[in-house]
Amino acid sequence: MKVDGQPYRSIWVDPDGSTVRVIDQTRLPWAFETAALRTLDDAAHAIRAMLVRGAPLIGATAAYGLCLAARADASLPGLERAAALLNATRPTAVNLAWALARMMARLRGCGERERVETAYAEAARIADEDAAQCEAIGRHGAALIAAAAGARPGRVNLLTHCNAGWLATVDWGTALAPIYVAHERGLDVHVWVDETRPRNQGAALTAWELGRHGVPHTVIADNAGGHLMQHGRVDLAIVGADRVAANGDVANKIGTYLKALAAHDNGVPFHVAVPSSTIDWSLASGRDIPIEERSGQEVAIVSGRTESGAIAAVRITPETSPTANPAFDVTPARLVSGLVTERGCCAATRAGLRALFPDAAHAEPA
Amino acid sequence: MKVDGQPYRSIWVDPDGSTVRVIDQTRLPWAFETAALRTLDDAAHAIRAMLVRGAPLIGATAAYGLCLAARADASLPGLERAAALLNATRPTAVNLAWALARMMARLRGCGERERVETAYAEAARIADEDAAQCEAIGRHGAALIAAAAGARPGRVNLLTHCNAGWLATVDWGTALAPIYVAHERGLDVHVWVDETRPRNQGAALTAWELGRHGVPHTVIADNAGGHLMQHGRVDLAIVGADRVAANGDVANKIGTYLKALAAHDNGVPFHVAVPSSTIDWSLASGRDIPIEERSGQEVAIVSGRTESGAIAAVRITPETSPTANPAFDVTPARLVSGLVTERGCCAATRAGLRALFPDAAHAEPA
Secondary structure, eight states, X not given: OEETTEEOOSEEEOTTSSOEEEEOGGGTTTOOOEEEEOSHHHXXXXXXXXXXXXXXXXXXXXXXXXXXXXXXXXXXXXXXXXXXXXXTSSTTOHHHHHHHHHHHHHHHTSOGGGHHHHHHHHHHHHHHHHHHHHHHHHHHHHHHXXXXXXXXXXXXXXXXXXXXXXXXXXXXXXXXXXXXXXXXXXXXEEEEEEOOTTTTHXXXXXXXXXXXXXXXXXXXXXXXXXXXXXXXXXXXXXXXOSEEETTSOEEEETTHHHHHHHHHHHTOOEEEEOOGGGEETTOSSGGGOOOOBOOTXXXXXXXXXXXXXXXXXXXXSOTTXXXXXXXXXXXXXXXXXXXXXXXXXXXXXXXHHHHHOGGGGGGSOO | OEETTEEOOSEEEOTTSSOEEEEOGGGTTTOOOEEEEOSXXXXXXXXXXXXXXXXXXHHHHHHHHHHHHHHHOOSHHHHHHHHHHHHTSSTTOHHHHHHHHHHHHHHHTSOGGGHHHHHHHHHHHHHHHXXXXXXXXXXXXXXXXXXXXXXXXXXXXXXXXSOOSXXXXXXXXXXXXXXXXXXXXXXXXXXXXXXXXXXXXXXXIIHHHHHHHTOOEEEEOGGGHHHHHHTTOOSEEEEOOSEEETTSOEEEETTHHXXXXXXXXXXXXXXXXXXXXXXXXXXXXGGGOOOOBOOTHHXXXXXXXXXXXXXXXXXXXXXXXXXXXXXXXXXXGGGOOEEEETTEEEOSSHHHHHHHOGXXXXXXXX
């Protein structure tokens, strides 16, 4: 998408044909800086230190990490070591292992002298496919927004939680893709952006990317969404997901469940936008999804910019008060109006998913 | 309640018999400092600059403000001017006008030479009555906690939102009073404290007062409560209220509605603790309660303590992103398991309230 009128992806290859370039997301929203990745270690560091985040972007970065590794050592043992190192950077990101396996399968099938070129071509395909998949999600989801817009005159108000935008993918995003498509088609959209405590991905990343692309938006405390829905100020809620179970249950950033409850209570459609790779056909229900408990320091300490322009961290809780930080929650399928995938929209049910992905049914648990 | 073993109220008269002493709540949780109020202007400043907050404590501070005014000028015109000045400090706090009216009625009825003594005695009665009312709420609410404790072995886990503790009243608090009583009776209670964005009253004040009194607690992001309820980790939710309508609808800090929805969805009792002065018999339903829209800066800027110990404010949103900040929401009575008042508990319904307060029925709208 665009940053102040200039089109960007979240990862690309420099004109020299080898240097991989990413946006340093740890500096957002305060500074728009790119980082050059020239070695395997650069790529591993970018993932580990969260210069890049979001499962699809992590996958693409790992794929390009293997390209950089191949430039130094294109032997198969060398590439296997590189893949193992990259795979250990963020052990829970499903796209990471998937992208590395796909790259290695391709590289094992060609001679050592072709491997650098083959690697860059395959990494580019992974990136392009992700962008195309997200754009397709955007087209399908934009129809839902257009329907909401058609229902009454004036601006369409959307609400989103966390960051499922182009910064989390290679381009377009998942939850934000429909919003970008609707905006580009000239629909008058406005987005309520949950700040998304405790890591503030909404306040920092979603607000930044919507603002830089020119999409009207307003940042709110996570507490405010229910009240806005009660007063008819949200036409449609749309979020991404970390994992969707085969019955349509959705694991996403902590707090998603509360917004789904409020949407349901107020008759506001609540949609979840995901590429099909996020659907875990082996999980019968969301009850089986393990929830990561992250450091309580994320609740106690808030980072931001002081008036003088310095980035500072401040503690907001008493030092003697414990903090807890479950990172995700599971929204039961009964609260989800629909899933938006690259193949189209479907009900958040086993039957709905099966109808859209008949080829995936074999992976389902008995 | 206690601060590190020492009993405190949130407002008291120094041994000199005239200086009024309050806790400077703007310095919490980082420093426990008291402020001496020696003049009418000191009292007005304490309310205006939010050294004191919480409707009952604001009322008591205003009452003592009239005592300080009487020491300088006990004439009726002088006292009327003082009352008008105090009344303008926080125009929306209902207890402020109520306490001033009660004080002025008392002072008009006595001679000028008795007014200082009469004023201090009446202000002390207002403070004592508030403390007694809150203690009664505590006793009635503790029975609910004991019932939850009796239902299964081990610790009772409570969840609260915002600060409705002794810092918001003269002593005991409203939502926290039952927790203090249960704790003093030896029940093993633990409190999940919503940080309560955007002003962080939970993280700053509730965590501080529970911790200093010795009540086990854990601060969580506002997003986390639904997930904890889904996993059986909350036995009872209890909050205060800014206003309760005659049908049991509850206006309270923004985000209360989302927790009530989650409690309802998971069969967790959701109680609202209020002195009867918070019940607005003239309001047929919560739909009629106006919701204050506060400055968006409260969402954009977070205050806390840096590692070096300085208090600093940091911006967490891009400067070009608008913010919105509705301060309260209305929880429909259907989501409220019960109201806890100084007279006992009742259903959050017109009939429930009428049965407990038959004397107030005449104030109801037709």
